[in-house]
Amino acid sequence: MKKLTMLALLTSTLLMGGCWGEKETKIEKDSVQEAKGQTYKFPLTGKRVEERPEQRAVAVVINNHPQARPQTGLAAADVVYEVLVEGDMTRFLAIYQSEQPKEVGPVRSARDYFIDLAKGYDSLFIAHGYSPEAKERLFSGEIDQINGIQHDNTIFMRDASRKAPHNSYIQFDKMYEQAEINGYKMKGMPDRLNFLKSSDAIAGAEQKAPSVQINYSSKPAFQVEYKYDADKKEYERFVGEEQQVDRETKKAVSAANILIIEAEHRVTDGEGRLDINLSSGGNAYLLQNGVVHTAEWSNVDGRILPFKDGAPMGFVKGKTWINIIPASKGLNKMVTLRNN
Known part of the structure; x- marks a missing residue:
């Protein structure tokens, strides 16, 4: 897996500090607007809601x-x-x-x-x-x-x-x-993710990506595919060539953002349990609106988030799936992007 140099880490830290400061300012502006009676937004999807979403994750x-x-x-x-x-x-x-x-x-x-x-x-x-x-x-x-x-x-x-x-x-x-x-507190929504306009998500994309396949295993039951639905602006999820749906509602499992990252995996015992390095960062793909961005990922306060040239990238409004694959196999071997 690509290692970050100390200079890159320092640069990334400086950029992150500035960009996340801008994000916090935007959140503060949103809070002022909300206080004036405008609609609120869910912190993890960016979708609008009439009441302040105070529930804990x-x-x-x-x-x-x-x-x-x-x-x-x-x-x-x-x-x-x-x-x-x-x-x-x-x-x-x-x-x-x-x-x-x-x-x-x-x-x-x-x-x-x-x-x-x-x-x-x-x-x-x-x-x-x-x-x-x-x-x-x-x-x-x-x-x-x-x-x-x-x-x-x-x-x-x-x-x-x-x-x-x-x-x-x-x-x-x-x-x-x-x-x-x-005695657990169930009020207190999580910090907000950074969201973009849909049109901004396409800028700088490397190619169209109407579908992506992730081969977690040689077993067909763990071969994942996401197919983009342009009408819904979401990627619908398939496993073993079957569409994944909710058992009770029959609703399709889908997401507006697909983030695929590679991280170091290490077997730790005879049972095959794993230690996964979720702190060092590495290569990533971010799929949104039918296009793909090559990116890097970093762990920011426990969250796996996408970056481009050291600057944070935003998600489009909606749900997000984050797929973590072994760095030893890598994106090029485990992930197949299709542009048609």
Whole structure:
């Protein structure tokens, strides 16, 4: 993976400081406008809303085993990370803020890198189970969390039509009740992402990208494709050549922004568990509005964000999916961009 030199790091830091300062000023202006009675915006999608969206973000680890599909509530998440776990399979961390579905799942066990990603949004962290490393961090009080190990068949309900561990679902109303019992604050929206006008997102793009394929695994069940719908201005998600939809609503899983990054992966034990370097930065693709930008990514206060020549890039309004692939294989080998 491309390493940043000290000079580049210093330059990036200076640029980031200036640009993020501009972002904060824009947010302050938005706040003034909101105070004058104009509509508010959801912090993670940029979409307008009539009431101030004060709810805290909730991060849920969601199962992506073929026996867990189709998932429930996945289409409602504002931001979704897709990350490898042991067994050459992927798992999701879904961040909810603008929508609170009735039920989400199947919920799966935590890994320490999921905790790191959830902290970037000051989220309440939801999982069912944990690796030894994740368990130690969760029980240290590092993050507010509710886990299915302690709340099986109460807050986390089992679906009899599916086999464990692919049948645990979190009930959001019961989750909020437990959060209150635990003394967790559920007010306080996360910091806003940086959003662009749709027309600005096309400027500087390298090529059209109506579809992109990500080969996480030689197994067809973990070969992902996003296809751009020009009418919706969103990328719809396909897995193993089948369109991914919500189990309950039948709504297509889609996103306005697709960020694909490469990060160093290292096997840490005999079970095949991974350590993933989410702090050093590296190469990335950002797909928006049917075009692709070559970019770099950086970790900014726990969030994986795109940069171009050291300057932060913005997202278009809507949902965002972030796909993390091993740097040892790289974008050129694992990702196929199609321009027709």
